[in-house]
Amino acid sequence: MALANRAIGYDEVVTRDLHFTLTPDMVDRHWFNRDPWATHWMNAILVAVPDGERWVMHSARRQLDKLQDPKVHKAALEFIRQERIHAREHDAMNALAVAHGIRMDRLEQLFKRIRKGLQERLSDDMQSAVAAAFEHMTATISSVMLENPEVFDDTHPELAALLFWHFVEETEHKSVSFDVFCDASGGGVRGYLKRTGGMALATVIGFPLLVVNHAYLLYQDRQLTNLRSALYLADILLRRPGILSGVFLHYLPYYRPDFHPWDDDNRGVIRVWKQEFEKSGDVRLAYQALRQAKGRPDWRRPVLPAA
């Protein structure tokens, strides 16, 4: 365990009880880059967000009494508060897509059934390991998006603001589920096997589900044969900004015995958003600050803890 990395990041986790005033025109039918395949790829992930957030909250809550480290305990409580608010706001966002006739609600029900089945069969430690794995993937996607905010230039500003608030908070708490798992499970070889088993399980469930969700949404939207849009999505996923290649780059290190989420210290990026939000309290301006900061020489410089 990279103990030095465990010491960082906890003071970053802050609950912001934000309410976004989303209306149907803000969540366009093809809200991401005005592109069907790219939008439905994002929707395919967002289907699992509200219930997935409640699941990771629940799994952290069940481990609270086993935690030895008071810092991990405190961060876990803050993490639960953050995820509760994320779930609420993403419920509203998904409902607006449904209002456009995009039947994400059917896929949400499918995800809930799979989640309930896993919850009934898995121990608290294994649910915690799966939660840590999903949180690592979420943090990795957030990291790619935060470093490429221009990808959202064609997205409604309020919706981009919601997504970037979420990306920032996913980064703030990116080590919490991992540390909750390590602290509660006791670590060692058994802990390592459970942690990596959780990632393997999250992968074999999550990836096929993403493909199925995507195919269903495209079919339902009569876009399955839109080749131009498919090529555009392939470009976004693999080349610019390379969302999928970015995830893959951070996927394998998770299997290292000494891996820790803060091995990749990207606090410098979220600090840009946070400084603007602390000054103005405006999530749209905070997103714009991030948008303008890209390319500065100090863009990803880690923020060192105060002496």
Ligand SMILES: [Fe+2]
């Ligand atoms: Fe979240």
Ligand SMILES: [Fe+2]
């Ligand atoms: Fe999260």
